Amino acid sequence: MSPLYRLLLGVFCVSALLTATQYATAQQGLTDEALDNIEFDTEADYYVRLINGDVVSGPVTETSSDSIGSFIRIKTPFGRARLYASEIAWLGLLEESYRARNRGLILPTAEAIKKDHYIALVEGVMPMLGVGIADFLSVTAGRTLIPTIGWQNQFSTVNIKATLHEGKNGLVEGGKQVYALGVNGSWINDVNFMGHVYGVATFTGKRTRVSTMIHAKVAGKDSYEVSGGTLFTPFTFPYANGTIGVAFMMDVRFPEMHDLHFLGELWNADLTRPSQSALFLGLRQTNTSMTFDFGLTIVPGPNVVPALAISWTPW
Numbered sequence: 001m002s003p004l005y006r007l008l009l010g011v012f013c014v015s016a017l018l019t020a021t022q023y024a025t026a027q028q029g030l031t032d033e034a035l036d037n038i039e040f041d042t043e044a045d046y047y048v049r050l051i052n053g054d055v056v057s058g059p060v061t062e063t064s065s066d067s068i069g070s071f072i073r074i075k076t077p078f079g080r081a082r083l084y085a086s087e088i089a090w091l092g093l094l095e096e097s098y099r100a101r102n103r104g105l106i107l108p109t110a111e112a113i114k115k116d117h118y119i120a121l122v123e124g125v126m127p128m129l130g131v132g133i134a135d136f137l138s139v140t141a142g143r144t145l146i147p148t149i150g151w152q153n154q155f156s157t158v159n160i161k162a163t164l165h166e167g168k169n170g171l172v173e174g175g176k177q178v179y180a181l182g183v184n185g186s187w188i189n190d191v192n193f194m195g196h197v198y199g200v201a202t203f204t205g206k207r208t209r210v211s212t213m214i215h216a217k218v219a220g221k222d223s224y225e226v227s228g229g230t231l232f233t234p235f236t237f238p239y240a241n242g243t244i245g246v247a248f249m250m251d252v253r254f255p256e257m258h259d260l261h262f263l264g265e266l267w268n269a270d271l272t273r274p275s276q277s278a279l280f281l282g283l284r285q286t287n288t289s290m291t292f293d294f295g296l297t298i299v300p301g302p303n304v305v306p307a308l309a310i311s312w313t314p315w
Helices: 003-027 032-036
Strands: 045-050 055-065 070-076 079-084 088-093 118-122 126-133 137-143 155-168 176-188 193-204 208-220 223-226 235-238 244-253 260-268 277-286 290-299 303-312
Touching: 032 055, 032 070, 055 079
Parallel strands: none
Antiparallel strands: 045 055, 045 088, 055 070, 070 079, 118 126, 118 303, 126 137, 137 155, 155 176, 176 193, 193 208, 208 244, 223 235, 244 260, 260 277, 277 290, 290 303
């Protein structure tokens, strides 16, 4: 078993155990004790997803209990809803209900995963895992499972990001500025390793998130030969250490909607070669459990490639 395979298998096992444990807890709802221990901000809006799939949002006006169990009351446009702990699958501040804020389609934002661990499938062929450690460290890993090209010819990636600072941005009321540093290791075929370091900054507004990234290749070969088994003819491309690239992402929630976003990403692998760039334009449909990203990517040629990612944050 190769070191790469052992690394990916270890990440998968730890993440799967964490996912299974927390998913089982979510399916049972909150305990009365857990609800009683939450200190609510009476000036803030909360977002509640129930086990049956319904969503309720608004300020919490009362916490109490009766013969059935502990409950909260949330003020809504239709009155005050009484929600028991056993009915609640997820409860948090409304501003934290966007649980995919730590990533775009491909790019990581500066925001940490924290407790929003997820499982994803990118382009239908690449399972991904995302795990938050404490409130600042985020780890993601994935490997393609493309038929006909052989296990040794797949694409793999491991990304580790540390969120170093989060504070008000002073530009938009309630807006934040977040900064992170990260390292990424990728394998195009098991023998073609490339390592990157990067810095990313994210600025948020009421409905918008903008992220900018600069990255540098620091490890690997200066030229790569990529094999695709029987799927395509092998080809080579240069990618020298020291190459610097940039990326930009915009995430905009549509007005009066909590679940539909516009996503745009621009990637450049080498600042000295603007032609080595790609542009993604698409939409994101999301709630506190599922996220669907879909759109089109324009790559050099020009060519247009469909883009799709599905992620699940079940607890």
